[in-house]
Amino acid sequence: MISHPVGIVGYGACVPKYRIKADEIARVWGEEPERIKKGLGILEKSVPDVDEDAATLAVEAARNALAFAGIDPASIGAVYVGSESHPYAVKPTATIVAEAIGATPNLTAADLEFACKAGTAAIQICMGMAASGMIRYGLAIGSDTSQGRPGDALEYTASAGAAAFIIGRDKAEFVAEIEETFSFTTDTPDFWRKQHAEFPSHGGRFTGTPAYFRHIMGATQGLFEKTNTRANDYDYFVFHQPNGKFPLEAAKKMGIDPEKVKPGLFTPVIGNTYSGASPIGLCGVLDIAKPGQRILVTSFGSGAGSDAFSIRVAEGIVEKRQAYRGWRLADYIANKEYVDYGVYAKHRRKLKSL
Amino acid sequence: MPSENLAITWRRIPERYRLAGSYCENCKTSYFPNRKLCPKCRRKGRLASKQFSGRGRIYSFTEVSAGPAGFELETPYLLAIVELEEGPRLTAQIVGATEKDAKIGDEVEMVFRRIMEDSPEGLIHYGYKFRLAKRCAPK
Structure with missing residues (x-):
């Protein structure tokens, strides 16, 4: 049982603009595109820009979540960023995010890693801290610019994106409990x-x-x-x-x-x-x-x-959705530009001579 | 690869990450980057910190087709003078757009991106760039 109500006070997503079609990857590796698309249920995937990484996507999702929640970033008591593509092995992505949204310095922060579920682990940690009264708001983010080995089945799906949730303890502010x-x-x-x-x-x-x-x-x-x-x-x-x-x-x-x-x-x-x-x-x-x-x-x-x-x-979700003027998931999905495999290889730094 | 003193990088983080600038309470002028002294009011100036919204317009722009070291993967890219809605102008890259997509006067919004990396094992410098605002984003 959760000892005190906890809920989502604001949320936001971020998906890079570039896309590569499964057909294009299949063309390069001599695979049958229809078999791949049917077998994996995938049409295309997002590709990060050369200056995007798990930290930049996390910041953008966090800013959207903050705008949606309409809260003062300085009132956030914890930032946890879950990713398997943190830009540094040692130096927390969470500190970069906290600084970029103006939540520093009075907060706790850490990076998490659990393959594809580190973002929901961040939500659970924030839930516990909010329910116990340790924090008023916690920011939980899942963000990745994942990599698939060239030619591997993973390459058709491994993509980039982030979502951020502000977890709070005041029922009146919840968009979802x-x-x-x-x-x-x-x-x-x-x-x-x-x-x-x-x-x-x-x-x-x-x-x-x-x-x-x-x-x-x-x-x-x-x-x-x-x-x-x-x-x-x-x-x-x-x-x-x-x-x-x-x-x-x-x-x-x-x-x-x-x-x-x-x-x-x-x-x-x-x-x-x-x-x-x-x-x-x-x-x-x-x-x-x-x-x-x-x-x-x-x-x-x-x-x-x-x-x-x-x-x-x-x-509370109705009013906050109406008031929100930022990018929604549907905007990110619609705002796209296709790249071919060569440009994709450059964006993902798959060319070893670069 | 260019690299700057760590202390300078660190000091500029609030400006670069979230457009934290300053404002003179005496003459009501906004400044970016940060100023310690109001050039208009001199010793009468009262400077306070100011958080800029990140919204602005393209005042002028160019396409850089021979970028400096460290920008090889991004070249060609758009470099613009952006006029922030609070008044100050700054120089920044415009991402996700080519010369064909952008025009003078377009609304832009701040995004947080990698600027450069000192070396493969060095520090990553993050900061502001801009993109065409949602209303005029190319579809």
Whole structure:
């Protein structure tokens, strides 16, 4: 049980402008594009600009969340940034973000890493700190500019994006209350990257059943039991989305209507934004959900674990959505420019002579 | 690769990260970058810190097709004089746009980007750049 109500006071996303089509990647590697697009459920993915990284995307998402919340940045007591592509191995992204939004110096901050679920781990930490009264507001961010080895299946999906949530404890300010959370964690070696390795290694098909599906379902069903709810009690489901197919398959396995998953499924058009993935899905759903509706979000991070959240949309969302003038997820998705594989290789610094 | 003294970088972080400038309470003039003294009021000036909104217009711009060392991957890029809505003008890159997309007078908004990196193992310098504002972003 959560000891004091906690909820989302503001949220914001950020997706880079550039896109590369799955057809273009398939062309370079001599793959059959239709097989790839159908097999992975992906049309295109986002590509960061040469001057964007996990810190810059996190800052932009955080600024959007602050504008949405309409709070004084100096009242933020904690900043946690989850990513597997922090620009520095040692030097926190969270300090860069805190400084850029004007939250410094009276706050605590740290970086988190748990493959694709570090952003939801940040939300849980902020929930605990807000519920206990340690902080008034916490800023939780999932942000990544993920890398796939050239020619690897991951290259079709590994993309860039971020989402930020301001977690608070005053019910009157909530745009959505986080009613409960449940996590499911094991040591499952499905995907990893060592300190100085440029690209991750993964277990291919092993990343499916024992990794993604076991943890997503373990956390989701654990949350159902903990809250005494079932699939019909929720209006939307957001699952981690490493490709366009896994979330729909997970829904099918749990008897969830796929139509409740599609509104929060953005991988087909922006790719897998790793730590940003399920948080961006939640942003997209919060942009359309009505007060009183319930959202179940379950992240997944390789290694492996899942965090599930039961979220109820609050009345306050209507007014804040109307007042918000900044970029919304739909704006980022619509504002795009395609690049070919050569430009993409330059943006992602895949050319070793550069 | 150009690199600047760490203390100077550190001192300029509030300006570069979030457009923190100054304002003279005596003559009501906004300044960016920060000033310690109001050049109009001299010793009568009362300078306070001011947070700029990040919104402005393109006062003038050019396309840089021979960028300096450290900007090879970004060249060609747009470099503009941006007039902030509070008054001061500054020089900054315009991202996500080419010469064809931008024109003088376009509304722009501040974005937070990497400016440069001292070396592969060196410090990353972050700071403000601008992009065409949402209303006139190319579709």
